[in-house]
Amino acid sequence: MRASNHLIGALNFLTFLLSIPILGGGIWLSSRASTTDCLRFLQWPLIVIGISIMVVSLAGFAGACYRNTFLMRLYLVVMFVVIAVLIGFIIFAYVVTDKGSGRALLNRAYLDYYLQDYSGWLEERVASNAYWPKISACVRDSKVCGRMGRSINSVPETPQMFYLRTLSPIQSGCCKPPTECGYIYQNETVWNIGSGAMAANPDCSRWSNDQEMLCYGCDSCKAGVLASLKKSWRKVSVINIIVMIILVIVYIIAYTAFRNNRKMDNDEPYGEARMTKAQPSRINI
Structure with a gap:
C-alpha cells in the first residue's frame, strides 16, 4: 500500500511539473498579445488549464501522502475533466487556424497576406x-x-x-x-x-x-x-499535444494505483477477487 501511495504521489508531482509548460505557453501568448498579436483573450484558456492541473496535482499529491480517499477521487474526476478540456482546446486551436497562409512573390523573400x-x-x-x-x-x-x-x-x-x-x-x-x-x-x-x-x-x-x-x-x-496567431498557436499546440499524451499515461497509471489501494483497504489480496467459494467442488474431471 505504501509503495502504491508513493507511486501516486510521484505521478502527481510529475503532473504538477507538466502544468508548467502549459502555463508557460499561456504566459508566452500573453506576452505576444502585448507586442504583436494583440488578442489578449486567446491566452486565457491555456493559463486556466495550467493552473487547474497545478491545483489538482497538489490535491492528488496530498491525497496520496495522507491516504485521503476523497482527495484522490476528486483528483481523478477533475483530472479527467482537465484532460478532456485540453484535448478540446487542441482540436479547437487546429480548427480555427486551419486555413490561410502567406502568398509567395516574385523576386521577394517576404510573403504578402490576403x-x-x-x-x-x-x-x-x-x-x-x-x-x-x-x-x-x-x-x-x-x-x-x-x-x-x-x-x-x-x-x-x-x-x-x-x-x-x-x-x-x-x-x-x-x-x-x-x-x-x-x-x-x-x-x-x-x-x-x-x-x-x-x-x-x-x-x-x-x-x-x-x-x-x-x-x-x-x-x-x-x-x-491572423498569420501571426496561427504561427503562435501551432507552436503552443505542439507542446500541448506532448503534455496531453503524458497526462493520459499518468492518469491511467494513477487510476490503476488508486484501485489497487482500494482493494488493499478492503483486505482484498492484489490480483484476486474477494468472493470465493464456501466449499470446494466435489466434482473432479
Whole structure:
C-alpha cells in the first residue's frame, strides 16, 4: 500500500511539473498579445488549464501522502475533466487556424497576406468592427513598424536589400502596402505611388505614409495578424499535444494505483477477487 501511495504521489508531482509548460505557453501568448498579436483573450484558456492541473496535482499529491480517499477521487474526476478540456482546446486551436497562409512573390523573400485566404471563427473575430480597432491600435502602439528601419554603415538599405528581407506577417501586412499595388520603395515604411495603374485591391487606396496610419486599416494587416496567431498557436499546440499524451499515461497509471489501494483497504489480496467459494467442488474431471 505504501509503495502504491508513493507511486501516486510521484505521478502527481510529475503532473504538477507538466502544468508548467502549459502555463508557460499561456504566459508566452500573453506576452505576444502585448507586442504583436494583440488578442489578449486567446491566452486565457491555456493559463486556466495550467493552473487547474497545478491545483489538482497538489490535491492528488496530498491525497496520496495522507491516504485521503476523497482527495484522490476528486483528483481523478477533475483530472479527467482537465484532460478532456485540453484535448478540446487542441482540436479547437487546429480548427480555427486551419486555413490561410502567406502568398509567395516574385523576386521577394517576404510573403504578402490576403484576408480572403482566411475564414472561420478566428477570422470573423479579428476582422469584426468590435475587435479590429482595438487590435490595430495595439499593433500601432507596439512600434513593430518603427523598428523595421535598418542601415548598413549608416547608409539606409536599398530596395533590393529590403526585398530580400524575411518579414514577419505583421510587418508585411501592416507596415507596407501590398506588392500588387505597385508602390515604389523609399524606405521601410514610406512608399510612393508608381506611374502605372494600381490594382483593384482596396488596400491600395488605404495605404498612407502617415506613420500613425500606414496600413493599419488594411485587410492585409488583419491577415498578417491572423498569420501571426496561427504561427503562435501551432507552436503552443505542439507542446500541448506532448503534455496531453503524458497526462493520459499518468492518469491511467494513477487510476490503476488508486484501485489497487482500494482493494488493499478492503483486505482484498492484489490480483484476486474477494468472493470465493464456501466449499470446494466435489466434482473432479
